[in-house]
Amino acid sequence: MARMELNGIAKAYGTVEVMRDIDLVIEDGEFVVLVGPSGCGKSTLLRMIAGLEPITAGDFTIDGERMNEVPPRERDIAMVFQSYALYPHMDVARNMGFSMEIARAPAAERQGRVAAAARTLGLDTLLARLPRALSGGQRQRVAMGRAIVRDPRAFLFDEPLSNLDAALRVEMRLEIARLHRKLGATMVYVTHDQVEAMTLADRIVVLEAGRIRQIGAPLDLYERPANRFVAQFIGSPTMNILPVTAEAGAVRLADGSRIEMPQARPGASHLGIRPEHLEVTDPGEGQIVGTADVVEHLGSDTNIAVSVAGIGALMVRRQGTATLRPGDRIGLGIAPGKAHLFDAEGRALRPAPAD
Amino acid sequence: MASIRRTPALLTALKYAALAGYVGFALFPLYWLVKIALTPERVIFSEGTQLWPSAVTLENFRTVLFHSDFLAFFSNSLMVSLGTAAATTLIAAASGYAFSRFRFSGKRLIIAVMLVTQMFPLLMIIAPIYKIVAAIGLLNSLTSLIVVYTAFNIPFATFLMQSFFDAIPKDLEEAAMMDGCTRFQALRKVIVPLTLPGLGATLGFVFTAAWSELLFALMLINSNDRMTFPVGLLTFVSKFSVDWGQMMAAGVLALVPSCLFFIFIQRYLVQGLTTGAVKG
Incomplete structure (x- = not known):
């Protein structure tokens, strides 16, 4: 079991600073997902936790013990690599039991743990195979098995599902969620896939350009993004961002329409509204009028790209099917209380607390 | 795939001919080495350029192994x-x-x-x-x-x-x-x-x-x-x-x-x- 604490962690390659001021506490048994666009430093951060990448500055502790200079083998942390990194010359059983082989654990205990992990992951019949004789999904399971067998105090996952096809990815995602519930171990998971982040995480850490932009529970980030970056990164399709001019208690869109917003105050420069919070109405109703450009029927939902004169393109999402056709004139209403306001620096403006 | 299947037989034949030519060229010195090593000393200068001598002997190998x-x-x-x-x-x-x-x-x-x-x-x-x-x-x-x-x-x-x-x-x-x-x-x-x-x-x-x-x-x-x-x-x-015969025999052994x-x-x-x- 492990509580990890990162205090002012920074990373530099030579004189190039890629990461700084990372403050993060990962509670014992917590599932934390590091998410962000490629190059944001999420993998580097994970590798620093693993001990595979030296920490340039700051303190990293596990259960109060400083870990900065401790080599990976002494951190008692297991890691599942994006590439799986299975040892190609060892069969599945030896791959999974390798850590115990290195630790000189008794063979009987090792075999018992390997067998138990194999049963959990449905690998019983594959133990004698070499990795090259396995499918991608099976390799992924072996990589997870290798981590489980060790019974480490924490698990790290570096984009473990990104090499799987879509169906398998959903299946393994559930598997990982189950595993977390069963083991109750601390897990840190890196992904660029926000669906994985939203579904797996107790808390999500959103990174951009080597900085933490927001930390919070999945729905927190969805409902109360701290800034434009997080607002647009979480949620799919992406949140619409419209430039506005602020008035007292309202904002005015570029096409002149006025939208009442209690949090509106001088300095507000952009309005954010998620596609699912725009309601399709008859033209003339709602605050905005536009023309449906593209209608994407997904079955459960319908995505409509709407072009609005003076504003540009807006994405709208409706539950169920819609009878709209490209070229139809429609009105759009902003669901009350669902719009977000951001200032020129991209910070979210919150409604003043009600007295 | 389709383009591979449609490759004309002639082209395939030419490819193999080229490969065979190269292999022959590369192996010919080896062949010559073995041939001379097996040629008895008395005929080496009379039949030296023939592709295969009229008689073969292991005498050269024996000399090289036991008398040199x-x-x-x-x-x-x-x-x-x-x-x-x-x-x-x-x-x-x-x-x-x-x-x-x-x-x-x-x-x-x-x-x-x-x-x-x-x-x-x-x-x-x-x-x-x-x-x-x-x-x-x-x-x-x-x-x-x-x-x-x-x-x-x-x-x-x-x-x-x-x-x-x-x-x-x-x-x-x-x-x-x-x-x-x-x-x-x-x-x-x-x-x-x-x-x-x-x-x-x-x-x-x-x-x-x-x-x-x-x-x-x-x-x-x-x-x-x-x-x-x-x-x-x-x-x-x-x-x-x-001593060509012995030299070649030694070469073969080498x-x-x-x-x-x-x-x-x-x-x-x-x-x-x-x-x-x-x-x-």
């Missing part, structure tokens, strides 16, 4: 070549690993210097080498040959080994280190088994190079009982005649270890051991 210094040459060569191959491969593996995995200052400089050493014609440095070897009292010893050959083969062998290490994903080592290995354990348990094909190739390459080296062996060795095989071959050339060696390492050379390591 051949076995001494052979064991000298074996010692020098194995020693060189082992020393070079060990050092090249270590330096190749360092070049492949570590970042250190002066790395580029060292690589550049190693490349430069490969640019001098041997003839230019043979005199200084002779001086050095003489000064440390190693003249006329097999050790001197092992040292000199090792020094000359290390740069190339290092680059060869480096490329083999480069081909092994870093993830594997990191996974091993997460699994509790020290860097050295990771090297021994994970990297070395996967580098066997590379080690085999390097061993084979260096062995062959040392086995057939003549110039230094000629310069640094002068007594009969220390001669390596290529130098020994020259003893079949006397002041008045060349091919045996190389062939055995390559048969032995062949499976490591072809095997793609890293398949299945990462995704794919």
Whole structure:
């Protein structure tokens, strides 16, 4: 079991600073997902936790013990690599039991743990195979098995599902969620896939350009993004961002329409509204009028790209099917209380607390 | 796929003809070697240019094996070549690993210097080498040959080994280190088994190079009982005649270890051991 604490962690390659001021506490048994666009430093951060990448500055502790200079083998942390990194010359059983082989654990205990992990992951019949004789999904399971067998105090996952096809990815995602519930171990998971982040995480850490932009529970980030970056990164399709001019208690869109917003105050420069919070109405109703450009029927939902004169393109999402056709004139209403306001620096403006 | 199937038969035939031509061209000297070795001495000059002699004999082999210094040459060569191959491969593996995995200052400089050493014609440095070897009292010893050959083969062998290490994903080592290995354990348990094909190739390459080296062996060795095989071959050339049959027989025998060696390492050379390591 492990509580990890990162205090002012920074990373530099030579004189190039890629990461700084990372403050993060990962509670014992917590599932934390590091998410962000490629190059944001999420993998580097994970590798620093693993001990595979030296920490340039700051303190990293596990259960109060400083870990900065401790080599990976002494951190008692297991890691599942994006590439799986299975040892190609060892069969599945030896791959999974390798850590115990290195630790000189008794063979009987090792075999018992390997067998138990194999049963959990449905690998019983594959133990004698070499990795090259396995499918991608099976390799992924072996990589997870290798981590489980060790019974480490924490698990790290570096984009473990990104090499799987879509169906398998959903299946393994559930598997990982189950595993977390069963083991109750601390897990840190890196992904660029926000669906994985939203579904797996107790808390999500959103990174951009080597900085933490927001930390919070999945729905927190969805409902109360701290800034434009997080607002647009979480949620799919992406949140619409419209430039506005602020008035007292309202904002005015570029096409002149006025939208009442209690949090509106001088300095507000952009309005954010998620596609699912725009309601399709008859033209003339709602605050905005536009023309449906593209209608994407997904079955459960319908995505409509709407072009609005003076504003540009807006994405709208409706539950169920819609009878709209490209070229139809429609009105759009902003669901009350669902719009977000951001200032020129991209910070979210919150409604003043009600007295 | 479709375009491959539609390849005209003529083109295929031409391809095979070209390959057959090349193989014939490459193997013809070998064939000639064996043929002369089997030709009895009395007909060698009358039928020397025929494709197959009217009579064959193993007499040349018998003479070479039992009535010449051949076995001494052979064991000298074996010692020098194995020693060189082992020393070079060990050092090249270590330096190749360092070049492949570590970042250190002066790395580029060292690589550049190693490349430069490969640019001098041997003839230019043979005199200084002779001086050095003489000064440390190693003249006329097999050790001197092992040292000199090792020094000359290390740069190339290092680059060869480096490329083999480069081909092994870093993830594997990191996974091993997460699994509790020290860097050295990771090297021994994970990297070395996967580098066997590379080690085999390097061993084979260096062995062959040392086995057939003549110039230094000629310069640094002068007594009969220390001669390596290529130098020994020259003893079949006397002041008045060349004993072609015996020389060729000795040549055929000299091919045996190389062939055995390559048969032995062949499976490591072809095997793609890293398949299945990462995704794919």
